[in-house]
Amino acid sequence: MTRIKAYCHLREDFCSVNGQVIAKRDKDSEDGWFKQIYKAQEFAYPKFHKMDGLSQAGFLASELIKRIYPEMVTAYKDDEIAMVFANQSSSADTDLRFQRSYEQNGAPSPSLFVYTLPNIVLGEIAILNKWYGENMFAVLPKFAPDFFVDYSQILMSAGSKAVLGGWIGIMEKQVNVFLFFADDSGQDGLEFSPENLAGLAEM
Amino acid sequence: MTYIGAEVIISPLGDSAEANWSAVYDNRSGISLVQGAGFDGEAVFLSKILDFNSNSKFTALLIQAIEKIRTSIDESIITSAKTIVIISSTKGDLDVNMNDQFGKPVAAITEHFHLAHDPLVISNACISGVLAINAASNFIDANIYEHAIVVGCDVISDFVVYGFQSLFAISDKPCAPFDNSRNGITMGEGCGAVVVSGSRAIFKNQPLELLSGTTANDANHISGPSRTGEGLFRSVKKTMERNQVSAEEIDFISAHGTATVFNDEMESVAFDRLELSDIPLNSLKGYFGHTLGAAGVIETAASMQMMRNGVLLKSLGYQEAGTSKALNIISENRKGELKTILKTASGFGGGNASLIIRSI
Numbered sequence: 001m002t003r004i005k006a007y008c009h010l011r012e013d014f015c016s017v018n019g020q021v022i023a024k025r026d027k028d029s030e031d032g033w034f035k036q037i038y039k040a041q042e043f044a045y046p047k048f049h050k051m052d053g054l055s056q057a058g059f060l061a062s063e064l065i066k067r068i069y070p071e072m073v074t075a076y077k078d079d080e081i082a083m084v085f086a087n088q089s090s091s092a093d094t095d096l097r098f099q100r101s102y103e104q105n106g107a108p109s110p111s112l113f114v115y116t117l118p119n120i121v122l123g124e125i126a127i128l129n130k131w132y133g134e135n136m137f138a139v140l141p142k143f144a145p146d147f148f149v150d151y152s153q154i155l156m157s158a159g160s161k162a163v164l165g166g167w168i169g170i171m172e173k174q175v176n177v178f179l180f181f182a183d184d185s186g187q188d189g190l191e192f193s194p195e196n197l198a199g200l201a202e203m
Numbered sequence: 204m205t206y207i208g209a210e211v212i213i214s215p216l217g218d219s220a221e222a223n224w225s226a227v228y229d230n231r232s233g234i235s236l237v238q239g240a241g242f243d244g245e246a247v248f249l250s251k252i253l254d255f256n257s258n259s260k261f262t263a264l265l266i267q268a269i270e271k272i273r274t275s276i277d278e279s280i281i282t283s284a285k286t287i288v289i290i291s292s293t294k295g296d297l298d299v300n301m302n303d304q305f306g307k308p309v310a311a312i313t314e315h316f317h318l319a320h321d322p323l324v325i326s327n328a329c330i331s332g333v334l335a336i337n338a339a340s341n342f343i344d345a346n347i348y349e350h351a352i353v354v355g356c357d358v359i360s361d362f363v364v365y366g367f368q369s370l371f372a373i374s375d376k377p378c379a380p381f382d383n384s385r386n387g388i389t390m391g392e393g394c395g396a397v398v399v400s401g402s403r404a405i406f407k408n409q410p411l412e413l414l415s416g417t418t419a420n421d422a423n424h425i426s427g428p429s430r431t432g433e434g435l436f437r438s439v440k441k442t443m444e445r446n447q448v449s450a451e452e453i454d455f456i457s458a459h460g461t462a463t464v465f466n467d468e469m470e471s472v473a474f475d476r477l478e479l480s481d482i483p484l485n486s487l488k489g490y491f492g493h494t495l496g497a498a499g500v501i502e503t504a505a506s507m508q509m510m511r512n513g514v515l516l517k518s519l520g521y522q523e524a525g526t527s528k529a530l531n532i533i534s535e536n537r538k539g540e541l542k543t544i545l546k547t548a549s550g551f552g553g554g555n556a557s558l559i560i561r562s563i
Contacts, residue, residue, distance in 0.1 A: 078422075079419065079437065088303075088306070089302065089303065090295070090304050090305065090326055092301055092302050092303070092304065095294075095297065095301050095304075095362070096301055096302070098362070098366065099301065099362060102242060102361075102365050107242070107369070108242060108365040108366055108368065108369040109369065110366075110369040110370050113366035113367075113369055113370065114370070114425055114426040114551065115425075116294075116362075116366065117293060117326070117327075117328045117551055117552060118326050119326065119327040119328055119551075119552040119554060120328075120425050120551065120552045122327075122420065122552055122553075122554075123420065123421075123424075123425040123551070123552035123553040123554070124425060126420035126421075126422040126553055127422050127423065127424070127425070127553070129422075130422045131420060131422055132419050132420055132421070132422050132433065132434060132437050133419070133420065134417065134418050134419070135327060135418050135420055135552070135554055136325070136327065136334065136338070136418075137325070137326055137327050138323055138324060138325055138326070139295075139304075139305045139324040139325075139326050140321075140323070140324070141306060141309070141321060147323070150342075150345070150347055151338070151341075153345070154341045154342070154344075154345050154347075155341075157345070158341070158417075158445070159417075159441070159445075171302070
């Protein structure tokens with residue numbers, strides 16, 4: 001049976017792993033919210049600072065899941081983990097910044113333009129982990145647990161052994177991220193069902 | 204067996220697969236020099252659908268494509284609860300609403316066609332179209348849906364033109380895939396559509412067989428291809444193994460061929476590693492430009508027309524070999540029976556995707 005082994009929430013003012021809050025936003029900090037988490041958790045991946053919000057969120061959530069469930073990287077071959085991500089706003093947060101670069105700031109910014117696609121976060125996580133597996137990014141009107149379960153099961157019946165997936169909504173001040181890791185090993189974790197996924201996402 | 208058929212292409216060359224076929228068979232291109240299209244007001248070569256008046260070109264093209272689909276399949280499939288519409292696109296309705304690029308177009312086609320389910324939007328850069336066709340097949344194989352209408356669409360905007368200009372990725376002439384003098388992409392716009400189904404009976408004309416493929420990430424760079432072609436190599440290898448198709452069986456490769464120096468070089472390396480270098484190959488970007496999220500669907504539809512017409516279509520813009528590994532690029536149209544073909548795509552985010560189509 002496929003089970004949810006670990007999950008991570010990122011919201012406007014807190015970050016939690018498996019439901020336990022590990023960071024709260026300090027509104028007085030000079031650092032942005034994602035940088036606060038990066039520093040507090042003592043990550044060391046300089047490329048993080050070049051990433052857009054979507055990729056930073058994907059980096060933090062996937063790395064925090066990895067810390068609590070290290071099997072995510074030790075138990076699988078480099079092409080066995082599929083990524084199935086979705087959101088409602090695509091890369092609009094960075095799209096607006098890129099548009100400002102040429103409408104207000106003189107010239108289109110290539111370093112912003114390369115992040116104006118929602119699937120770039122999948123590329124960043126693949127690069128970080130050297131993962132060559134299946135990728136899927138969908139744009140959905142709202143969180144759809146059936147989509148994640150259906151498509152993950154499809155990929156797991158065709159060679160993938162595990163799925164890193166979830167909702168990654170970043171739009172201006174709004175942060176709504178829920179990533180999970182699911183696989184078939186062991187007896188721990190809730191069954192990977194639409195009901196359980198919906199329940200965890202709501203936390 | 205999973206069937207694929209009822210293909211539609213809307214591009215500057217015409218508004219049906221047949222009209223587009225007739226144009227590309229004459230080796231005509233949709234690319235023209237568009238005045239004032241660049242960031243500094245310079246002229247840029249684009250494959251742009253001119254004289255198209257609509258509040259939302261994106262939504263209008265989606266509707267036009269599905270209307271065409273409706274005439275070539277059992278009409279009741281459109282509204283069936285067993286049907287999913289899958290849209291592949293990178294930027295959707297960006298010019299109309301940057302904050303919500305897909306919400307309104309999706310709602311508009313759901314209402315217009317009385318769809319039973321919300322369409323699924325797949326947005327994986329330039330592999331979106333091939334991935335969407337594979338996803339359609341996967342949903343059908345898993346018995347989640349029985350039929351899928353896959354519509355790939357992207358429209359040219361200042362946003363994407365300026366963006367690719369900022370990367371110095373736009374060609375100063377009509378793009379020349381795999382040619383020694385290639386120096387970048389030509390942006391294109393358009394809409395492609397196909398129907399994927401487990402039922403042959405829904406198609407008014409003979410469908411083809413779809414052998415669902417795979418994706419693989421390069422794990423290398425977000426905006427540049429792997430020098431070793433690792434992701435493309437892995438995707439094609441898995442797609443061939445999954446479907447038990449050997450290199451000898453493949454009659455033609457519809458490559459991605461964007462005409463950037465690095466992409467086309469990467470493809471030559473990947474096909475060499477796959478021992479597919481001798482198979483006749485083209486890029487259709489010389490006809491349609493690079494239509495981003497629509498490319499995989501438009502180029503699959505055009506390849507299906509090649510199969511139906513028994514023609515290996517010239518790779519427009521190619522004159523002289525320009526990759527480190529040799530490829531068998533089609534230099535002139537010629538007759539040939541195409542029983543089994545391979546379609547590939549690669550894109551930003553390190554994505555690579557492939558699928559196989561077989562005649563029945």
